[in-house]
Amino acid sequence: xxxxxxxxxxxxxxxxxxxxxxxxLYGVLIRRTEAMPWxxxxxxxxxxxxxxxxxxxVRVIRDQDELERRIDLEAIAIAAMSTGFGYFxxxxxxxxxxxxxxAAADVAIWVMPxxxxxxxxxxxxxxxxxxxxx
Amino acid sequence: xxxxxRELRGEQGWSQADLAERLDVSxxxxxxxxxxxxxxxxxxxxxxxxxxxxxxxxxxxxGSST
Numbered sequence: 001x002x003x004x005x006x007x008x009x010x011x012x013x014x015x016x017x018x019x020x021x022x023x024x025l026y027g028v029l030i031r032r033t034e035a036m037p038w039x040x041x042x043x044x045x046x047x048x049x050x051x052x053x054x055x056x057x058v059r060v061i062r063d064q065d066e067l068e069r070r071i072d073l074e075a076i077a078i079a080a081m082s083t084g085f086g087y088f089x090x091x092x093x094x095x096x097x098x099x100x101x102x103a104a105a106d107v108a109i110w111v112m113p114x115x116x117x118x119x120x121x122x123x124x125x126x127x128x129x130x131x132x133x134x
Numbered sequence: 135x136x137x138x139x140r141e142l143r144g145e146q147g148w149s150q151a152d153l154a155e156r157l158d159v160s161x162x163x164x165x166x167x168x169x170x171x172x173x174x175x176x177x178x179x180x181x182x183x184x185x186x187x188x189x190x191x192x193x194x195x196x197g198s199s200t
Contacts, residue, residue, distance in 0.1 A: 132165055
């Protein structure tokens with residue numbers, strides 16, 4: 001593994017671990033917290049380590065080599081557009097009154113997994129274009 | 135764009151990983167350049183030329199494609 005990717009893991013893993021811990025903390029405390037300001041704090045607190053996650057992602061994209069950067073940027077573009085417009089169309093389907101019933105929170109919580117999942121698939125497909133088995 | 139990177143690397147007895155380390159890029163990038171699936175940027179092409187001690191136009195041939 002190249003140094004730039006080792007640094008990425010050193011920065012990404014602690015930040016994402018802090019995010020997961022704060023999400024778990026939200027899950028435990030939100031049921032016991034009545035005061036509105038504290039409920040808001042608990043809900044948005046996980047965003048703090050996300051600043052460090054964004055920093056780690058931006059730094060690895062900026063510092064990896066030019067082909068790696070091209071593959072990641074193409075994959076991010078595909079993932080962002082397919083998730084964004086996919087959700088937009090899903091919204092139309094929900095409004096079309098065709099029997100689909102989902103709670104707003106259930107829909108919102110799947111945005112990030114859809115984005116990461118489509119990025120992973122897109123990256124595999126884009127990277128194939130530059131791969132050779134010679 | 136054709137290039138002589140594979141031949142020059144072979145003359146030095148380097149693996150793709152060796153060359154990648156010397157150029158501070160991934161092995162995947164070296165492989166893509168050698169097979170003509172990716173044309174390097176001008177700075178990387180100059181870096182490759184400098185490493186092999188040759189003029190850039192003797193390594194990369196922009197006139198033909200693979």
